[in-house]
Amino acid sequence: MTDAEILPAELRRDRIRGRLDSRGYVRVADIARDFAVSSVTARTDLDALVEAGVARRVHGGAVAAGAVPESPVEQSVQTGMESKRAIGRRAASLVDSGQSVFLDVGSTALAVAEALVERTELHDVVVITNGLSTALALEPGLPRLTVYVTGGALRPLQHSLVNPMGQQLIGSVHADVAILGCNGVDVEAGITNVNLPEAEIKRAMVEASDRVVITADASKLGRVTLGHVAVLSDVETIVTDAAADVELVAELRQAGARVELAGDL
Known part of the structure; x- marks a missing residue:
């Protein structure tokens, strides 16, 4: 079974975005494990979210693009x-x-x-x-x-x-x-x-x-x-x-x- 057959990419990325919204950070390793996809696919999903402007890549994963604004x-x-x-x-x-x-x-x-x-x-x-x-x-x-x-x-x-x-x-x-x-x-x-x-x-x-x-x-x-x-x-x-x-x-x-x-x- 291929990655694409496990869960459609669009739905998977929506769920990853939900995690970003709730936690502010997602790991490549967690995406690969929880969605039963390869690390390559997990990174591709994150890259797609970066291109959409909702995420920013960091070492090992990604953070929400607007995570934790600084306040006085x-x-x-x-x-x-x-x-x-x-x-x-x-x-x-x-x-x-x-x-x-x-x-x-x-x-x-x-x-x-x-x-x-x-x-x-x-x-x-x-x-x-x-x-x-x-x-x-x-x-x-x-x-x-x-x-x-x-x-x-x-x-x-x-x-x-x-x-x-x-x-x-x-x-x-x-x-x-x-x-x-x-x-x-x-x-x-x-x-x-x-x-x-x-x-x-x-x-x-x-x-x-x-x-x-x-x-x-x-x-x-x-x-x-x-x-x-x-x-x-x-x-x-x-x-x-x-x-x-x-x-x-x-x-x-x-x-x-x-x-x-x-x-x-």
Whole structure:
């Protein structure tokens, strides 16, 4: 039986598009398995969706063409506030006195910053951030916390500092742990971010740290966006919330990732 006899291409592609709409990402391997077609046919289906303007190819599959638009941090912080606070507290609990920390940008980074400030027993902690909002959120923790801002070109929306010059400080130091946000966590695609300039800074932080902790609410699991940050094996811990899909969590753990659910403290 040929691929074409199993399911008409038009119907198969409609179903693949449905997956893109619901998850934001599809894998070649999953299409081949679930629709009983060859990898060549699966790639041809994705190419057809790209030509139709509904998908964008990435390594191992495709993402929805309009997946995960960037929004202002002031807007994002109001979405899923309690989950982000729980994730922030969980991630902050992984920091010990005397350690150095990379902390990036975004609404979940703000929650981590606030949780670090709340931990009044912490002392001699150095935090290096490329986020102006993150730095201001850490200010009440001075002088128990020492805060360095990377410098660089200012981006709107997230109030982040990126290249040129954004990596100069990062390249000259080494941190015990990097606590980073993202827009996507996927078994095959790894950790991704919606914009390339910030993904570049996140990659530099990964390379310059001993441990990597990824903070990602449930909506980020199983998604892939444009900018690659890290492969899953680079990550020590993924902190998500109790609403995380149990199957996605199981897949990540089976792939070797340590996944912690906020609220389990």
